[in-house]
Amino acid sequence: MEQLTTQEYLIQIDKHPKSVYVLHERTERRFPVHHHAKGQITYVEGGVAYLHVDDTAYIIPARHYVWVPCGLNHFLKVRHSASAIRSIYFYTYDDDSSPFYSRMGIYPVNNLLHEMMIYTGQWRGHIHPESRHYSFFTALKNLLSVSETQNLPIVLPTTQNDRLQPVLQYLDTYAAQLLTLSTVSQKFGLSERTLSRLFQSTLSMSFLQYLKQLRMVKAVELMLQTDLTLSQIAFATGYGSISAFSNTFYQQTQMRPSEFLHTIK
Structure with missing residues:
Protein backbone atom coordinates (compact mmCIF):
# COMPACT_ATOMS: atom_id res chain seq x y z
CA MET A 1 0.00 0.00 0.00
CA SER A 147 -19.58 9.97 23.48
CA GLU A 148 -20.26 13.06 21.37
CA THR A 149 -19.73 16.31 23.29
CA GLN A 150 -19.89 19.96 22.27
CA ASN A 151 -18.71 20.67 18.75
CA LEU A 152 -15.73 23.05 18.76
CA PRO A 153 -16.65 26.09 16.58
CA ILE A 154 -13.21 27.63 15.99
CA VAL A 155 -13.40 28.58 12.33
CA LEU A 156 -11.68 31.04 10.04
CA PRO A 157 -13.11 32.03 6.65
CA THR A 158 -10.78 31.93 3.66
CA THR A 159 -11.07 33.49 0.23
CA GLN A 160 -9.46 33.66 -3.19
CA ASN A 161 -10.55 37.28 -3.62
CA ASP A 162 -7.54 39.19 -5.00
CA ARG A 163 -8.41 42.40 -3.17
CA LEU A 164 -9.02 40.82 0.22
CA GLN A 165 -6.23 38.23 0.30
CA PRO A 166 -3.39 40.72 0.98
CA VAL A 167 -5.49 42.30 3.74
CA LEU A 168 -5.97 38.92 5.42
CA GLN A 169 -2.26 38.17 5.12
CA TYR A 170 -1.49 41.50 6.77
CA LEU A 171 -3.90 40.78 9.63
CA ASP A 172 -2.35 37.35 10.09
CA THR A 173 1.14 38.86 10.37
CA TYR A 174 0.24 41.76 12.68
CA ALA A 175 -2.65 40.26 14.69
CA ALA A 176 -0.95 41.16 17.98
CA GLN A 177 -0.86 44.86 17.16
CA LEU A 178 -3.57 47.47 17.53
CA LEU A 179 -5.63 47.03 14.37
CA THR A 180 -8.71 49.00 13.43
CA LEU A 181 -10.82 49.26 10.32
CA SER A 182 -9.47 52.79 9.90
CA THR A 183 -5.76 51.95 10.12
CA VAL A 184 -6.01 48.85 7.93
CA SER A 185 -8.09 50.57 5.25
CA GLN A 186 -5.53 53.39 5.12
CA LYS A 187 -2.73 50.84 4.83
CA PHE A 188 -4.29 49.47 1.64
CA GLY A 189 -5.55 52.73 0.20
CA LEU A 190 -9.20 51.90 0.70
CA SER A 191 -12.03 53.76 2.36
CA GLU A 192 -13.42 52.28 5.57
CA ARG A 193 -16.73 51.78 3.83
CA THR A 194 -15.13 49.89 0.92
CA LEU A 195 -13.13 47.59 3.19
CA SER A 196 -16.13 46.96 5.42
CA ARG A 197 -18.26 46.02 2.41
CA LEU A 198 -15.48 43.79 1.10
CA PHE A 199 -15.47 41.78 4.31
CA GLN A 200 -19.26 41.50 4.37
CA SER A 201 -19.65 40.57 0.71
CA THR A 202 -16.73 38.13 0.59
CA LEU A 203 -16.63 36.56 4.07
CA SER A 204 -20.17 37.34 5.30
CA MET A 205 -18.79 38.91 8.47
CA SER A 206 -17.47 42.25 9.65
CA PHE A 207 -13.83 43.27 9.88
CA LEU A 208 -14.02 43.09 13.68
CA GLN A 209 -15.63 39.65 13.67
CA TYR A 210 -12.89 38.31 11.42
CA LEU A 211 -10.15 39.84 13.57
CA LYS A 212 -11.63 38.27 16.70
CA GLN A 213 -11.75 34.83 15.10
CA LEU A 214 -8.22 35.17 13.72
CA ARG A 215 -6.91 36.05 17.17
CA MET A 216 -8.71 33.08 18.72
CA VAL A 217 -7.14 30.73 16.16
CA LYS A 218 -3.73 32.18 16.97
CA ALA A 219 -4.43 31.83 20.69
CA VAL A 220 -5.24 28.14 20.25
CA GLU A 221 -2.02 27.62 18.28
CA LEU A 222 -0.02 29.29 21.06
CA MET A 223 -1.69 27.08 23.66
CA LEU A 224 -0.70 24.03 21.64
CA GLN A 225 2.79 25.03 20.55
CA THR A 226 4.20 27.03 23.47
CA ASP A 227 4.38 27.11 27.25
CA LEU A 228 3.17 30.72 27.46
CA THR A 229 0.77 31.59 30.26
CA LEU A 230 -2.75 32.66 29.38
CA SER A 231 -1.83 36.24 30.26
CA GLN A 232 1.11 36.12 27.85
CA ILE A 233 -1.11 34.60 25.15
CA ALA A 234 -3.68 37.35 25.68
CA PHE A 235 -1.07 40.06 25.06
CA ALA A 236 0.47 38.09 22.17
CA THR A 237 -2.89 38.09 20.40
CA GLY A 238 -3.66 41.77 20.80
CA TYR A 239 -5.60 41.91 24.07
CA GLY A 240 -4.76 44.39 26.80
CA SER A 241 -6.13 42.26 29.61
CA ILE A 242 -6.72 38.61 30.43
CA SER A 243 -10.40 39.35 31.10
CA ALA A 244 -10.98 40.81 27.63
CA PHE A 245 -9.22 37.82 26.07
CA SER A 246 -11.16 35.34 28.21
CA ASN A 247 -14.51 36.95 27.40
CA THR A 248 -13.81 36.90 23.65
CA PHE A 249 -12.60 33.31 23.79
CA TYR A 250 -15.80 32.33 25.60
CA GLN A 251 -17.93 34.12 22.99
CA GLN A 252 -16.23 32.11 20.24
CA THR A 253 -16.01 28.68 21.89
CA GLN A 254 -18.47 28.64 24.80
CA MET A 255 -15.63 27.77 27.17
CA ARG A 256 -13.01 29.72 29.07
CA PRO A 257 -9.36 29.53 27.92
CA SER A 258 -8.45 27.65 31.11
CA GLU A 259 -11.15 25.06 30.39
CA PHE A 260 -9.97 24.62 26.80
CA LEU A 261 -6.35 24.36 27.94
CA HIS A 262 -7.41 21.51 30.22
CA THR A 263 -8.87 19.57 27.26
CA ILE A 264 -5.67 19.68 25.21
CA LYS A 265 -3.04 18.97 27.85
Missing part, protein backbone atom coordinates in the same frame (compact mmCIF):
# COMPACT_ATOMS: atom_id res chain seq x y z
CA GLU A 2 2.97 2.35 0.50
CA GLN A 3 3.43 2.69 -3.27
CA LEU A 4 -0.04 4.02 -3.97
CA THR A 5 -0.39 7.50 -5.40
CA THR A 6 -2.73 10.04 -3.83
CA GLN A 7 -5.36 9.37 -6.50
CA GLU A 8 -5.07 5.62 -5.95
CA TYR A 9 -5.61 6.11 -2.23
CA LEU A 10 -8.81 8.02 -2.94
CA ILE A 11 -10.02 5.20 -5.18
CA GLN A 12 -9.10 2.59 -2.56
CA ILE A 13 -11.10 4.29 0.20
CA ASP A 14 -14.43 3.62 -1.53
CA LYS A 15 -13.48 0.38 -3.30
CA HIS A 16 -15.32 -1.85 -0.79
CA PRO A 17 -18.45 -0.11 0.56
CA LYS A 18 -18.82 -2.31 3.67
CA SER A 19 -15.19 -2.23 4.72
CA VAL A 20 -13.34 0.05 7.10
CA TYR A 21 -10.32 1.67 5.46
CA VAL A 22 -7.40 2.58 7.72
CA LEU A 23 -4.80 5.15 6.67
CA HIS A 24 -2.07 6.17 9.13
CA GLU A 25 0.85 8.35 8.09
CA ARG A 26 3.80 10.11 9.66
CA THR A 27 3.64 13.03 7.28
CA GLU A 28 0.74 14.89 5.75
CA ARG A 29 -0.56 13.48 2.47
CA ARG A 30 -1.81 16.47 0.52
CA PHE A 31 -5.11 15.25 -0.83
CA PRO A 32 -6.79 17.73 -3.18
CA VAL A 33 -10.36 18.86 -2.57
CA HIS A 34 -12.30 15.61 -2.61
CA HIS A 35 -15.15 13.64 -1.12
CA HIS A 36 -15.81 9.98 -0.56
CA ALA A 37 -18.73 7.63 -0.02
CA LYS A 38 -17.53 6.73 3.48
CA GLY A 39 -17.57 8.73 6.70
CA GLN A 40 -14.15 9.76 8.00
CA ILE A 41 -12.59 10.31 11.40
CA THR A 42 -9.16 11.97 11.49
CA TYR A 43 -7.08 12.43 14.61
CA VAL A 44 -3.84 14.43 14.41
CA GLU A 45 -1.27 13.68 17.11
CA GLY A 46 0.58 16.89 17.92
CA GLY A 47 0.59 19.91 15.67
CA VAL A 48 -2.45 21.84 14.50
CA ALA A 49 -4.57 20.80 11.53
CA TYR A 50 -7.17 22.63 9.47
CA LEU A 51 -10.10 21.11 7.66
CA HIS A 52 -11.04 23.24 4.65
CA VAL A 53 -14.68 23.07 3.58
CA ASP A 54 -15.71 25.50 0.85
CA ASP A 55 -14.30 28.87 1.98
CA THR A 56 -13.97 28.00 5.65
CA ALA A 57 -11.03 26.58 7.59
CA TYR A 58 -11.92 24.65 10.74
CA ILE A 59 -9.12 24.32 13.30
CA ILE A 60 -8.46 20.86 14.75
CA PRO A 61 -6.45 21.26 17.96
CA ALA A 62 -4.51 18.57 19.81
CA ARG A 63 -6.68 16.02 21.65
CA HIS A 64 -9.52 16.64 19.19
CA TYR A 65 -10.77 14.74 16.15
CA VAL A 66 -12.82 15.70 13.14
CA TRP A 67 -15.72 13.72 11.75
CA VAL A 68 -16.32 14.24 8.02
CA PRO A 69 -19.62 12.81 6.75
CA CYS A 70 -19.80 11.05 3.41
CA GLY A 71 -20.12 13.25 0.35
CA LEU A 72 -18.64 16.41 1.90
CA ASN A 73 -16.04 18.18 -0.27
CA HIS A 74 -12.98 18.96 1.84
CA PHE A 75 -9.23 18.80 2.24
CA LEU A 76 -6.94 18.65 5.26
CA LYS A 77 -3.89 20.80 5.92
CA VAL A 78 -1.47 20.37 8.83
CA ARG A 79 -0.07 23.74 9.83
CA HIS A 80 2.53 22.45 12.27
CA SER A 81 4.38 19.14 12.16
CA ALA A 82 2.51 16.21 13.65
CA SER A 83 3.84 12.92 14.99
CA ALA A 84 1.10 10.95 13.25
CA ILE A 85 -2.09 11.48 11.26
CA ARG A 86 -4.66 8.77 11.88
CA SER A 87 -7.62 8.54 9.50
CA ILE A 88 -10.29 5.85 9.43
CA TYR A 89 -13.01 5.66 6.76
CA PHE A 90 -16.22 3.92 7.78
CA TYR A 91 -19.06 2.17 5.96
CA THR A 92 -22.31 4.14 5.94
CA TYR A 93 -25.01 1.47 5.98
CA ASP A 94 -25.84 2.27 9.64
CA ASP A 95 -25.42 6.06 9.51
CA ASP A 96 -29.14 6.63 10.04
CA SER A 97 -28.74 5.25 13.59
CA SER A 98 -27.57 8.70 14.80
CA PRO A 99 -27.66 12.27 13.45
CA PHE A 100 -23.99 12.50 14.48
CA TYR A 101 -22.86 10.75 11.29
CA SER A 102 -24.57 13.21 8.94
CA ARG A 103 -22.84 16.42 10.10
CA MET A 104 -19.26 17.61 10.18
CA GLY A 105 -17.89 18.28 13.64
CA ILE A 106 -14.74 18.68 15.72
CA TYR A 107 -14.79 17.10 19.16
CA PRO A 108 -12.43 16.45 22.08
CA VAL A 109 -10.99 12.95 22.33
CA ASN A 110 -11.81 11.22 25.60
CA ASN A 111 -9.36 8.76 27.13
CA LEU A 112 -11.08 5.64 25.78
CA LEU A 113 -11.33 6.96 22.22
CA HIS A 114 -7.72 8.15 22.37
CA GLU A 115 -6.50 4.69 23.35
CA MET A 116 -8.60 3.07 20.62
CA MET A 117 -7.25 5.43 17.96
CA ILE A 118 -3.68 4.70 19.04
CA TYR A 119 -4.44 0.97 18.99
CA THR A 120 -5.56 1.16 15.35
CA GLY A 121 -1.97 2.02 14.42
CA GLN A 122 -1.24 -1.67 13.85
CA TRP A 123 -3.57 -1.86 10.84
CA ARG A 124 -3.42 -0.55 7.28
CA GLY A 125 -5.83 -0.70 4.37
CA HIS A 126 -9.19 -2.48 4.31
CA ILE A 127 -10.75 -4.25 7.29
CA HIS A 128 -13.53 -6.41 5.87
CA PRO A 129 -16.69 -7.61 7.69
CA GLU A 130 -15.37 -11.17 7.81
CA SER A 131 -12.21 -10.07 9.63
CA ARG A 132 -12.05 -10.77 13.36
CA HIS A 133 -10.88 -7.17 13.82
CA TYR A 134 -13.99 -5.70 12.21
CA SER A 135 -15.95 -5.70 15.48
CA PHE A 136 -13.29 -3.47 17.07
CA PHE A 137 -13.84 -0.82 14.41
CA THR A 138 -17.61 -1.20 14.70
CA ALA A 139 -17.29 -0.47 18.41
CA LEU A 140 -15.08 2.54 17.67
CA LYS A 141 -17.63 3.99 15.26
CA ASN A 142 -20.47 3.42 17.73
CA LEU A 143 -18.46 5.15 20.44
CA LEU A 144 -18.32 8.34 18.40
CA SER A 145 -22.06 8.94 18.51
CA VAL A 146 -22.57 8.00 22.16
Whole structure:
Protein backbone atom coordinates (compact mmCIF):
# COMPACT_ATOMS: atom_id res chain seq x y z
CA MET A 1 0.00 0.00 0.00
CA GLU A 2 2.97 2.35 0.50
CA GLN A 3 3.43 2.69 -3.27
CA LEU A 4 -0.04 4.02 -3.97
CA THR A 5 -0.39 7.50 -5.40
CA THR A 6 -2.73 10.04 -3.83
CA GLN A 7 -5.36 9.37 -6.50
CA GLU A 8 -5.07 5.62 -5.95
CA TYR A 9 -5.61 6.11 -2.23
CA LEU A 10 -8.81 8.02 -2.94
CA ILE A 11 -10.02 5.20 -5.18
CA GLN A 12 -9.10 2.59 -2.56
CA ILE A 13 -11.10 4.29 0.20
CA ASP A 14 -14.43 3.62 -1.53
CA LYS A 15 -13.48 0.38 -3.30
CA HIS A 16 -15.32 -1.85 -0.79
CA PRO A 17 -18.45 -0.11 0.56
CA LYS A 18 -18.82 -2.31 3.67
CA SER A 19 -15.19 -2.23 4.72
CA VAL A 20 -13.34 0.05 7.10
CA TYR A 21 -10.32 1.67 5.46
CA VAL A 22 -7.40 2.58 7.72
CA LEU A 23 -4.80 5.15 6.67
CA HIS A 24 -2.07 6.17 9.13
CA GLU A 25 0.85 8.35 8.09
CA ARG A 26 3.80 10.11 9.66
CA THR A 27 3.64 13.03 7.28
CA GLU A 28 0.74 14.89 5.75
CA ARG A 29 -0.56 13.48 2.47
CA ARG A 30 -1.81 16.47 0.52
CA PHE A 31 -5.11 15.25 -0.83
CA PRO A 32 -6.79 17.73 -3.18
CA VAL A 33 -10.36 18.86 -2.57
CA HIS A 34 -12.30 15.61 -2.61
CA HIS A 35 -15.15 13.64 -1.12
CA HIS A 36 -15.81 9.98 -0.56
CA ALA A 37 -18.73 7.63 -0.02
CA LYS A 38 -17.53 6.73 3.48
CA GLY A 39 -17.57 8.73 6.70
CA GLN A 40 -14.15 9.76 8.00
CA ILE A 41 -12.59 10.31 11.40
CA THR A 42 -9.16 11.97 11.49
CA TYR A 43 -7.08 12.43 14.61
CA VAL A 44 -3.84 14.43 14.41
CA GLU A 45 -1.27 13.68 17.11
CA GLY A 46 0.58 16.89 17.92
CA GLY A 47 0.59 19.91 15.67
CA VAL A 48 -2.45 21.84 14.50
CA ALA A 49 -4.57 20.80 11.53
CA TYR A 50 -7.17 22.63 9.47
CA LEU A 51 -10.10 21.11 7.66
CA HIS A 52 -11.04 23.24 4.65
CA VAL A 53 -14.68 23.07 3.58
CA ASP A 54 -15.71 25.50 0.85
CA ASP A 55 -14.30 28.87 1.98
CA THR A 56 -13.97 28.00 5.65
CA ALA A 57 -11.03 26.58 7.59
CA TYR A 58 -11.92 24.65 10.74
CA ILE A 59 -9.12 24.32 13.30
CA ILE A 60 -8.46 20.86 14.75
CA PRO A 61 -6.45 21.26 17.96
CA ALA A 62 -4.51 18.57 19.81
CA ARG A 63 -6.68 16.02 21.65
CA HIS A 64 -9.52 16.64 19.19
CA TYR A 65 -10.77 14.74 16.15
CA VAL A 66 -12.82 15.70 13.14
CA TRP A 67 -15.72 13.72 11.75
CA VAL A 68 -16.32 14.24 8.02
CA PRO A 69 -19.62 12.81 6.75
CA CYS A 70 -19.80 11.05 3.41
CA GLY A 71 -20.12 13.25 0.35
CA LEU A 72 -18.64 16.41 1.90
CA ASN A 73 -16.04 18.18 -0.27
CA HIS A 74 -12.98 18.96 1.84
CA PHE A 75 -9.23 18.80 2.24
CA LEU A 76 -6.94 18.65 5.26
CA LYS A 77 -3.89 20.80 5.92
CA VAL A 78 -1.47 20.37 8.83
CA ARG A 79 -0.07 23.74 9.83
CA HIS A 80 2.53 22.45 12.27
CA SER A 81 4.38 19.14 12.16
CA ALA A 82 2.51 16.21 13.65
CA SER A 83 3.84 12.92 14.99
CA ALA A 84 1.10 10.95 13.25
CA ILE A 85 -2.09 11.48 11.26
CA ARG A 86 -4.66 8.77 11.88
CA SER A 87 -7.62 8.54 9.50
CA ILE A 88 -10.29 5.85 9.43
CA TYR A 89 -13.01 5.66 6.76
CA PHE A 90 -16.22 3.92 7.78
CA TYR A 91 -19.06 2.17 5.96
CA THR A 92 -22.31 4.14 5.94
CA TYR A 93 -25.01 1.47 5.98
CA ASP A 94 -25.84 2.27 9.64
CA ASP A 95 -25.42 6.06 9.51
CA ASP A 96 -29.14 6.63 10.04
CA SER A 97 -28.74 5.25 13.59
CA SER A 98 -27.57 8.70 14.80
CA PRO A 99 -27.66 12.27 13.45
CA PHE A 100 -23.99 12.50 14.48
CA TYR A 101 -22.86 10.75 11.29
CA SER A 102 -24.57 13.21 8.94
CA ARG A 103 -22.84 16.42 10.10
CA MET A 104 -19.26 17.61 10.18
CA GLY A 105 -17.89 18.28 13.64
CA ILE A 106 -14.74 18.68 15.72
CA TYR A 107 -14.79 17.10 19.16
CA PRO A 108 -12.43 16.45 22.08
CA VAL A 109 -10.99 12.95 22.33
CA ASN A 110 -11.81 11.22 25.60
CA ASN A 111 -9.36 8.76 27.13
CA LEU A 112 -11.08 5.64 25.78
CA LEU A 113 -11.33 6.96 22.22
CA HIS A 114 -7.72 8.15 22.37
CA GLU A 115 -6.50 4.69 23.35
CA MET A 116 -8.60 3.07 20.62
CA MET A 117 -7.25 5.43 17.96
CA ILE A 118 -3.68 4.70 19.04
CA TYR A 119 -4.44 0.97 18.99
CA THR A 120 -5.56 1.16 15.35
CA GLY A 121 -1.97 2.02 14.42
CA GLN A 122 -1.24 -1.67 13.85
CA TRP A 123 -3.57 -1.86 10.84
CA ARG A 124 -3.42 -0.55 7.28
CA GLY A 125 -5.83 -0.70 4.37
CA HIS A 126 -9.19 -2.48 4.31
CA ILE A 127 -10.75 -4.25 7.29
CA HIS A 128 -13.53 -6.41 5.87
CA PRO A 129 -16.69 -7.61 7.69
CA GLU A 130 -15.37 -11.17 7.81
CA SER A 131 -12.21 -10.07 9.63
CA ARG A 132 -12.05 -10.77 13.36
CA HIS A 133 -10.88 -7.17 13.82
CA TYR A 134 -13.99 -5.70 12.21
CA SER A 135 -15.95 -5.70 15.48
CA PHE A 136 -13.29 -3.47 17.07
CA PHE A 137 -13.84 -0.82 14.41
CA THR A 138 -17.61 -1.20 14.70
CA ALA A 139 -17.29 -0.47 18.41
CA LEU A 140 -15.08 2.54 17.67
CA LYS A 141 -17.63 3.99 15.26
CA ASN A 142 -20.47 3.42 17.73
CA LEU A 143 -18.46 5.15 20.44
CA LEU A 144 -18.32 8.34 18.40
CA SER A 145 -22.06 8.94 18.51
CA VAL A 146 -22.57 8.00 22.16
CA SER A 147 -19.58 9.97 23.48
CA GLU A 148 -20.26 13.06 21.37
CA THR A 149 -19.73 16.31 23.29
CA GLN A 150 -19.89 19.96 22.27
CA ASN A 151 -18.71 20.67 18.75
CA LEU A 152 -15.73 23.05 18.76
CA PRO A 153 -16.65 26.09 16.58
CA ILE A 154 -13.21 27.63 15.99
CA VAL A 155 -13.40 28.58 12.33
CA LEU A 156 -11.68 31.04 10.04
CA PRO A 157 -13.11 32.03 6.65
CA THR A 158 -10.78 31.93 3.66
CA THR A 159 -11.07 33.49 0.23
CA GLN A 160 -9.46 33.66 -3.19
CA ASN A 161 -10.55 37.28 -3.62
CA ASP A 162 -7.54 39.19 -5.00
CA ARG A 163 -8.41 42.40 -3.17
CA LEU A 164 -9.02 40.82 0.22
CA GLN A 165 -6.23 38.23 0.30
CA PRO A 166 -3.39 40.72 0.98
CA VAL A 167 -5.49 42.30 3.74
CA LEU A 168 -5.97 38.92 5.42
CA GLN A 169 -2.26 38.17 5.12
CA TYR A 170 -1.49 41.50 6.77
CA LEU A 171 -3.90 40.78 9.63
CA ASP A 172 -2.35 37.35 10.09
CA THR A 173 1.14 38.86 10.37
CA TYR A 174 0.24 41.76 12.68
CA ALA A 175 -2.65 40.26 14.69
CA ALA A 176 -0.95 41.16 17.98
CA GLN A 177 -0.86 44.86 17.16
CA LEU A 178 -3.57 47.47 17.53
CA LEU A 179 -5.63 47.03 14.37
CA THR A 180 -8.71 49.00 13.43
CA LEU A 181 -10.82 49.26 10.32
CA SER A 182 -9.47 52.79 9.90
CA THR A 183 -5.76 51.95 10.12
CA VAL A 184 -6.01 48.85 7.93
CA SER A 185 -8.09 50.57 5.25
CA GLN A 186 -5.53 53.39 5.12
CA LYS A 187 -2.73 50.84 4.83
CA PHE A 188 -4.29 49.47 1.64
CA GLY A 189 -5.55 52.73 0.20
CA LEU A 190 -9.20 51.90 0.70
CA SER A 191 -12.03 53.76 2.36
CA GLU A 192 -13.42 52.28 5.57
CA ARG A 193 -16.73 51.78 3.83
CA THR A 194 -15.13 49.89 0.92
CA LEU A 195 -13.13 47.59 3.19
CA SER A 196 -16.13 46.96 5.42
CA ARG A 197 -18.26 46.02 2.41
CA LEU A 198 -15.48 43.79 1.10
CA PHE A 199 -15.47 41.78 4.31
CA GLN A 200 -19.26 41.50 4.37
CA SER A 201 -19.65 40.57 0.71
CA THR A 202 -16.73 38.13 0.59
CA LEU A 203 -16.63 36.56 4.07
CA SER A 204 -20.17 37.34 5.30
CA MET A 205 -18.79 38.91 8.47
CA SER A 206 -17.47 42.25 9.65
CA PHE A 207 -13.83 43.27 9.88
CA LEU A 208 -14.02 43.09 13.68
CA GLN A 209 -15.63 39.65 13.67
CA TYR A 210 -12.89 38.31 11.42
CA LEU A 211 -10.15 39.84 13.57
CA LYS A 212 -11.63 38.27 16.70
CA GLN A 213 -11.75 34.83 15.10
CA LEU A 214 -8.22 35.17 13.72
CA ARG A 215 -6.91 36.05 17.17
CA MET A 216 -8.71 33.08 18.72
CA VAL A 217 -7.14 30.73 16.16
CA LYS A 218 -3.73 32.18 16.97
CA ALA A 219 -4.43 31.83 20.69
CA VAL A 220 -5.24 28.14 20.25
CA GLU A 221 -2.02 27.62 18.28
CA LEU A 222 -0.02 29.29 21.06
CA MET A 223 -1.69 27.08 23.66
CA LEU A 224 -0.70 24.03 21.64
CA GLN A 225 2.79 25.03 20.55
CA THR A 226 4.20 27.03 23.47
CA ASP A 227 4.38 27.11 27.25
CA LEU A 228 3.17 30.72 27.46
CA THR A 229 0.77 31.59 30.26
CA LEU A 230 -2.75 32.66 29.38
CA SER A 231 -1.83 36.24 30.26
CA GLN A 232 1.11 36.12 27.85
CA ILE A 233 -1.11 34.60 25.15
CA ALA A 234 -3.68 37.35 25.68
CA PHE A 235 -1.07 40.06 25.06
CA ALA A 236 0.47 38.09 22.17
CA THR A 237 -2.89 38.09 20.40
CA GLY A 238 -3.66 41.77 20.80
CA TYR A 239 -5.60 41.91 24.07
CA GLY A 240 -4.76 44.39 26.80
CA SER A 241 -6.13 42.26 29.61
CA ILE A 242 -6.72 38.61 30.43
CA SER A 243 -10.40 39.35 31.10
CA ALA A 244 -10.98 40.81 27.63
CA PHE A 245 -9.22 37.82 26.07
CA SER A 246 -11.16 35.34 28.21
CA ASN A 247 -14.51 36.95 27.40
CA THR A 248 -13.81 36.90 23.65
CA PHE A 249 -12.60 33.31 23.79
CA TYR A 250 -15.80 32.33 25.60
CA GLN A 251 -17.93 34.12 22.99
CA GLN A 252 -16.23 32.11 20.24
CA THR A 253 -16.01 28.68 21.89
CA GLN A 254 -18.47 28.64 24.80
CA MET A 255 -15.63 27.77 27.17
CA ARG A 256 -13.01 29.72 29.07
CA PRO A 257 -9.36 29.53 27.92
CA SER A 258 -8.45 27.65 31.11
CA GLU A 259 -11.15 25.06 30.39
CA PHE A 260 -9.97 24.62 26.80
CA LEU A 261 -6.35 24.36 27.94
CA HIS A 262 -7.41 21.51 30.22
CA THR A 263 -8.87 19.57 27.26
CA ILE A 264 -5.67 19.68 25.21
CA LYS A 265 -3.04 18.97 27.85
